Amino acid sequence: MSKPALVIVGAGMAGTAAAYAAVSAGAAVTLVYDRAGATALTSGALDLEPWDAPLSFEHAKHERDAGRDAELTAFLAALGFYRRGAAEPKSTCVVATASGVVRSAFGADQALLDLSPLAGKRIAVADVERDDWDAPLLAKTLAVSAWAERTGTSFVPVALGLLRSGHERRIAPYDFAALHDEEARRRSLAEAIEAAPGVADAWLFGPWLGLEPSTVTALRAVVPLPLGETLSPLGGPAGARFEGARDRLLQAHGVAVVHARVTRVEARGPRFALALDADAGGAEARELEAAAVVLATGGVGAGGVTFTWSRPGVVSGFELPISAPVALALDGETLGGGGSLYGPSLEVLGLGALERVGIACDRLGRPVGTNSPQSGLFVAGDAVAGRPRTMLEAALAGLAAGNVAVRG
Amino acid sequence: MEDAFPAPAGGAQAAGDAPDVDVIVIGGGVNGTGVARDAALRGLKVALFERHDLAFGASGNSSGMIHGGPRYLTTDPDVTYSSCLDSGHIQRIAPHLLFRIPFLVPVFAETELHAEATLATYDAFFDVYDRYQPLKRGKPHLRLTGDEMTALEPGLAAGARGGVTFDEWGIDGARLCVANAVDAIEHGSEVHVHTTVTELLRREDGSVHGVRFRQRIDGTSGTRTARLVVNATGAWAPITAALGGLPGDAARVRPGKGVHVFLDRRLTNYAVMANAIDGRQVFLMPWQNVSVLGTTDDDYYGDLDRVVATGDEVRYLFEAVARVFPSIWQARAIGTWGGVRPTLYEWGPNEDALSREHGIVDHAAHGADGLYSMLGGKLASYRQFAEEMTDVVAKRLGVAARCQTHVAPLPGGDETVDPMQLVVAGGMEAVTATRLEYRHGGRALRVLERMLKEPREAAVVCPCEPVTEAEIRYTVAHELARTVDDVSRRTRLGLGVCGGARCAARCGRIVAEMTGRSPRDGLTLAHGFLAGAARKRAAAVGPDQARQEALALASLRAELGRAPSGAEPRQEDPDYEAWR
């Protein structure tokens, strides 16, 4: 049995940030995760609530986050793939969605087109004949966005023949993006841009510019105009690019990564024991020991919290699929001993309850609401009840948890 | 023509000016659109007003069965006969819209003896029903052993001792209303959707000679006059009558709410009947590309414009069906329908036992000559009900032309199209073509024509159903769709597992563009649709759909934001809050 100092469960934005903070503070870290969470499916913007208002870091006035600005910047730099708004520290990015909404974001995946330096310019919307993409309609919609009207920015569809077969009209954006990781395809994309009529100051693409962060970097090296993507749809390439950036960061910082499902986190005296399921790769079920644990297991969308109906031995309701000394909470109330055969009544609570539920914690990410609060156990990101479900919240909470877990 | 009912003095035309139209029909359900079509085919000038969308009410939220109503066989065989007869007519005029639904009624009695007794009763019952089956091309029932039942439907609970089959037909009620309305338009009628009647205009002598209306999208209002006015507003009928100051019991119905849950795929080969805890019969049936669980029947006094299934209703249905089809617990519910039956009013009998027979009220009896209300009725007998109503209207207006609606095909029903033809000519995928042909019959060729003219329109906008851009544009151009919701009602766009996350925004902008609105309005339409659909899904979300819902919430927020107009802070959108 290995004896790492800190075990982090979950490899989304929160778990990755926690690992980064903890290794930076000198701890030995093992990170355990088993599958894609929200971060791996995310759209590529780094947001704070409210998402669609002009933002600045000032918005993030959590007492926990005071003074974390520099740390956040360092973490994003280490991750190497998210950038903050153009003019530090207050300004933000302006990003576009494939539905034609233009909104600001605290930062974004590098592959996205940041519109903020392009105010007042003429932007080409790549007109590619994919079923999920209608460039003329998108250009029209973007042109009447409040941002474009205020800044006098225009959008024009410009035809680009990128498809090699009818099949490519309909494949998922993720798969279409993957094609452009191949050098030949990437080169022909650059050539198509080159050959297009020079009517614009920048190029806006759909979420197709590679699953590898290097693809868009390589494109930018040869195309003289700014270019980038809209936000990704659920499960588009932005999440894949995060995963690539994460894996490189974890490796560079010497974090031990274990692919397994954690089923139990148990206090044994001052230390913790984590039970890991057998995995598909043939590893046996086993235990890990830890001095401290960060749960960054995500929310309902990631499977970090589940929704159950009553069955023998199980009471309905929201459930943490890991047995751990923590309590779930919804709207400020600790959950337990469900009052319904069929789980929560979402028609009463609103579907948003699926995002509000999580582990009950104090402002420092320490679990509350159990009989035996356990020092050394921390929670971060979407796993926390009642916190905004954003990338920035996950990053800040992860950095805080990683720090506190190591430094106490 | 000899008129047995000459227009009484002071009747519809007494007030000088020529009325705008012959007949105003209020309500765009099957009965309203049915009357509009029938009257138009007889050469009358008709104006129909629908407050929301065609089929917004019971007609678009029913079980969609053009059945002979075996449940009325013992209490009301007339209903059974007329339904079966009309089922045959409807098959003839809209063959593309009908699909056969063979039912299985499994018997799970405690003892063999009990089972035998029950099966014998069923057998005798369906022997009688079989006599009506030829009216609607139905097959006679079969009595099956327990083994035969499980061979046909492997998911049945263990222990079936036998059962019977019987044959019914299903239809898409919304498409049926649309087809009737389109045909009425093609025969010279006006059809005003999203236009609510706000007042019945009455003369000094009390007679009704028109309506005041308000267009709900652009807010304009006006009046329209007619020689006669038909109130075909289903469960809203008493409210509509009150718009003319009529007494509360002048057009009374007993509103019976019913809900359906739909599940993400076809789970069974047959429709399976089950008994609910209170003995009511409910069913699980494959319907188009989903399964439908239905239905409930309860008195309803809530807002008819916002009928939504509750968790209790959903769970009542799950509990019932689980007894015969246990794996329903693992099924994924992706939506609900709620509708209110306009049942004839009677105090006393429980909702289920009430007859679905229909009646026409001549409001001359209430001092409001020129106004008629259509009360009750069923989807299955709408054509006959519409014929009866139009007979009254025609007689009153001295029109000799006879009803043709039992023989004249509805739009799309006059021509058959092989979906493979669409695949070859339009490069559509086979499912896209098959679904398109189902919805439009021969008129699928008109959608194809659009694609051939503008290849961009071949794009599949809603991949779940699937629905192409050409079809969306066709529903706006020719089928009166004005919102994303309307497109969805006509095509089932946005009703798959992703709940419209992938198509609503695009569809909204297409609709906005075609109706002269800004793309921003299109995003508002998408928000409205997504919020409404989420409200309808919420009661049915179970363990498997919950995760998808959480991801969809995050994804939609990233994609559309709180309200759809750019990077400016703005007012809270109430619908968005409901959706959260």
Ligand SMILES: Cc1cc2nc3c(=O)[nH]c(=O)nc-3n(C[C@H](O)[C@H](O)[C@H](O)COP(=O)(O)OP(=O)(O)OC[C@H]3O[C@@H](n4cnc5c(N)ncnc54)[C@H](O)[C@@H]3O)c2cc1C
């Ligand atoms: C489609 C979509 C679009 C979004 N768009 C935006 C956006 O534009 N801007 C924005 O700011 N935010 C966005 N978000 C929200 C944002 O992505 C999340 O808030 C953030 O990624 C949460 O990160 P996390 O690390 O807390 O959780 P997750 O990324 O969900 O990570 C959870 C991790 O826990 C692991 N795990 C769970 N249970 C176990 C277990 N028992 N054993 C082992 N491992 C386990 C999972 O494998 C996973 O690695 C979006 C989310 C989605 C789904």
Ligand SMILES: Cc1cc2nc3c(=O)[nH]c(=O)nc-3n(C[C@H](O)[C@H](O)[C@H](O)COP(=O)(O)OP(=O)(O)OC[C@H]3O[C@@H](n4cnc5c(N)ncnc54)[C@H](O)[C@@H]3O)c2cc1C
């Ligand atoms: C759950 C359920 C299941 C059913 N199953 C079946 C079945 O399987 N088979 C079958 O044959 N029948 C079935 N029925 C019955 C059938 O659906 C109805 O009887 C039939 O659709 C009634 O049609 P309608 O046109 O009278 O009313 P509706 O379809 O309700 O139409 C009334 C319309 O009037 C409009 N309206 C109201 N007020 C105004 C106004 N002021 N101005 C303008 N417009 C107005 C409304 O918006 C609405 O669209 C079912 C009904 C329900 C609720």
